[in-house]
Amino acid sequence: MNIVELKNVKKIYGNSTVVNIENLRIKEGEIYGLIGPNGAGKSTIMKMICSISKVSEGEIYILNQKFQSKSRIEILKNMGSLIEGPSYYENLTGRENMQIVRDLKNLNDEKIDEAITIVGLKNQMSKKVKNYSLGMKQRLGIAMAIAGLPKLLILDEPTNGLDPQGMDEIRELIKSLPLKYGISVMISSHILDEVEKMVDNIGIINKGELLYNGSVESFKVQHGAQLALRTSNNKEALFILSEYNGIIEENILKIPIVEDVEVGEVVNRLVREKIEVYRVYESVKSLEKLFIELTGKGSL
Numbered sequence: 637m638n639i640v641e642l643k644n645v646k647k648i649y650g651n652s653t654v655v656n657i658e659n660l661r662i663k664e665g666e667i668y669g670l671i672g673p674n675g676a677g678k679s680t681i682m683k684m685i686c687s688i689s690k691v692s693e694g695e696i697y698i699l700n701q702k703f704q705s706k707s708r709i710e711i712l713k714n715m716g717s718l719i720e721g722p723s724y725y726e727n728l729t730g731r732e733n734m735q736i737v738r739d740l741k742n743l744n745d746e747k748i749d750e751a752i753t754i755v756g757l758k759n760q761m762s763k764k765v766k767n768y769s770l771g772m773k774q775r776l777g778i779a780m781a782i783a784g785l786p787k788l789l790i791l792d793e794p795t796n797g798l799d800p801q802g803m804d805e806i807r808e809l810i811k812s813l814p815l816k817y818g819i820s821v822m823i824s825s826h827i828l829d830e831v832e833k834m835v836d837n838i839g840i841i842n843k844g845e846l847l848y849n850g851s852v853e854s855f856k857v858q859h860g861a862q863l864a865l866r867t868s869n870n871k872e873a874l875f876i877l878s879e880y881n882g883i884i885e886e887n888i889l890k891i892p893i894v895e896d897v898e899v900g901e902v903v904n905r906l907v908r909e910k911i912e913v914y915r916v917y918e919s920v921k922s923l924e925k926l927f928i929e930l931t932g933k934g935s936l
């Protein structure tokens with residue numbers, strides 16, 4: 637089942653269309669990464685999914701239910717979100733903040749304890765939030781969003797500003813949510829390497845449009861896999877294989893991936909020209925590089 641589906645969704649501000657998505661689907665049980673540079677439209681998409689911002693055109697379905705004013709409250713019960721930072725009270729303790737969430741969401745203490753345990757803040761509840769580290773604050777924000785175990789959790793750049801250890805903790809936490817607690821996750825980021833490690837599928841977005849939607853692996857195969865060769869004379873080899881428009885990077889000759897049969901031919905041609913081939917392997921570009929190629933600019 638799709639947990640989220642966007643059909644021909646547009647967000648228009650005045651004369652500018654900042655989001656224009658024909659089709660975007662997130663399956664139940666997956667972690668989906670929405671990736672794009674600043675201003676690409678990630679927050680706007682998430683806000684529309686959470687019904688914080690109105691859709692200008694098109695339809696959004698959550699768990700196959702169309703978002704309409706009459707179904708809104710029922711649908712929102714199945715969702716938790718953390719968009720534009722958690723909204724906690726710095727001068728209150730973690731527990732007091734969670735008690736506010738308990739009352740707002742009409743939950744019991746058990747549900748609150750469950751959320752606190754999932755995010756690993758059980759021993760930090762009596763501290764005031766202003767004394768929390770940034771990572772702890774993010775985890776508290778996630779606890780607030782997952783209290784009551786919603787079916788879908790929406791996180792806008794949750795690892796922003798965290799140190800590597802804090803990032804790792806949040807990543808591990810997010811990774812545990814679908815299998816252990818049945819929570820599907822939609823997460824946005826402009827730092828691709830971070831997301832790559834935890835998502836099942838990605839949507840690459842630029843200027844409000846979805847440029848790619850699918851697995852990280854098939855994205856790499858479609859856009860990034862190359863044949864890498866280490867030879868006795870890369871420059872000569874590059875010339876011999878000139879029709880491939882290859883490049884030499886760090887002493888490795890790289891050409892766009894060719895069929896298996898063609899790989900043999902490529903090697904044979906080089907050997908015939910007295911070039912020794914020491915190594916042949918498939919090299920995959922980093923998502924960051926692919927992203928720059930696809931959008932024409934860096935993501936940072």
Ligand SMILES: Nc1ncnc2c1ncn2[C@@H]1O[C@H](COP(=O)(O)OP(=O)(O)OP(=O)(O)O)[C@@H](O)[C@H]1O
Pocket residue numbers: 649654672673674675676677678679680681826
């Ligand atoms: N209330 C608004 N009025 C007019 N334009 C807006 C409004 N909110 C957002 N935008 C525009 O919509 C575009 C998408 O913004 P959005 O915040 O969704 O991008 P983003 O991908 O989340 O980027 P960031 O990571 O910087 O938050 C931007 O060009 C932004 O200027």
